[in-house]
Amino acid sequence: MLEFKKPEITDKQWVNDCLAHANSMNCEYTFGNLFIWQKSYSTEICKYKDFLICKWNDDGTVTYSLPLGEGDFTDAVDAIIDYAKSNGETPVIYGITEGYLGLMQEAFTGKFTYKYDDGNNDYIYSTEKMASLSGKKYHGKRNHITNFKKNNPDWSFEKISKDNIDECLALHSKWIENKDPDDEDYSLEFEAVKKAFEYFDELDMVGGLIRVNGEVIAYTLGEPQMNGHCFVSHFEKAPTDMIGAYPIINQEFTKNCLMQYEYVNREEDLGIEGLRKAKQSYHPEIWLEKCTAIYND
Template sequence: MFDFRIPEVSDREWMQPALTASGGMGSEFAFGTLYLWSDAYATKVCKTDDLILRCSGGPMRMTYQLPLGNGSMRDQVERLLADAKERGCKFRIWGLTKEQTEALEQEMPGKFRYQLDRASSDYIYDTQSLIQLSGRKYHSKRNHLSRFQRTYDWSYEDISPDNFKDCIAVARAWCEQNGGCGEEDGTDSENCAIHKAFKYYDALHLSGGLLRIEGKPVAFTVGEEINPETYLLHFEKALSGYEGLYPAINQAFAAQHLESYRYVNREEDLGIEGLRKAKLSYYPAIILEKYVVTLLEETPEIPEE
């Protein structure tokens, strides 16, 4: 049985190089994702001589991710199957791409069910498109941004310890504007993750930007590098009452800091219709589909969309 444990900030030192080397573009390949949401998803990690493992949930409902390290996919999955059997829990792997499901089916045919988890699939954008907003399809985005820049006395600044409290104030005000942060809609967990992000900002190698209007903090974004080609945005919060504020913080931070990256991952839509529409409106270069793998004899847990 693998010796899983709750991740600590110091684990970034040995985990992020392996996550980066894997070549994955999903949000789960950033250590910050694993750590910031560890309370919400009961995330745990394990390091053996030849594998790095991640899981969530438990003890009777473990959800694994594919291990990082040596050995064939078949060997790695068989070791996860053995771990689940020893624990007496259902077997479940989350986060496989379409290509990985096809490879697993080739190596272990007829053993698994593969279900698309569309709500957890990541939206990945061409960085230059987010910065330039050029072409007919971004016409409305450019208009919103231009109107914002003409209408408001605004300023942009990088996030640093000097303005952590201002960002937290924006997050708190956003919660109040949206009915308060509660467990029912997941905003309580997000608020906890935001506080952890600022508490361990430097240790997690995060970066971000803050927008002010007439000196008042009104929007911020925070993210981290997944690999030299892909940057991940963890949080993007903007107060209501200011037209074009989301496009403004999105474009300003990308223009200031993301020029060297080919892609920007803006995470999933959680199955929320309005959020899905907003993310699609920026025309993602890739919708990184993620699949759940279960044994054929076990009951599926992801409803078909």
């Protein structure tokens, strides 16, 4: 029987050992993601033989990750099915990318229904293109950055460290105030941000910020995946009324911090139209489809 628990910082090593074998650039497959968002999604993890299995409970909807690691994949999926059924749940496995879909269909022919939601797919970009923004399709981005530099000649980029974390938190708090401070989604995101900064070094987080007149006006934060060639950006905040603030933090962070990676995963758009438009405007190299498997046997 599977035994789930809340992820703790001491779980990082064995979780990363399992994730190193995950054949996917899925944004969920980082320890930091599981650790910092645990309150929002009631995240729990389980070590089953040499696999990591995750469980999420989002407003009463329970879903599981694929078994991530080494060993008998079919046996581990069977363990998820048995566990869910023993708890009176329909087994639901979330975040299945193309490679794993083939494994699931071969091992469990006809036993799962597979559903897609475009809002769950990941936007993955070439770091080289994000750094250079060269070519016609990035003309608008370059113009925004040029205008930003012209209007703010004393701007500067800085890597995030223990010395400037409080300024980033203050910026995020101010950003929420300009939205809706009573919106639970913003509140839960801020809890995740605070957790990421609290365990900044332990989680191997990497971040950057932009200053204007000495004040932090934009920041971004994320972590590398265990596959070694992809970085996941978890948070990016800037004033929407300052033209070029988002493009410049994106470009400067990529140029100064991410060039050792081939790709940067900027996560999903969650079906939010404005977010979808913004992510599409950077022309992803890969649009990583992720489906949900619902047991029907």
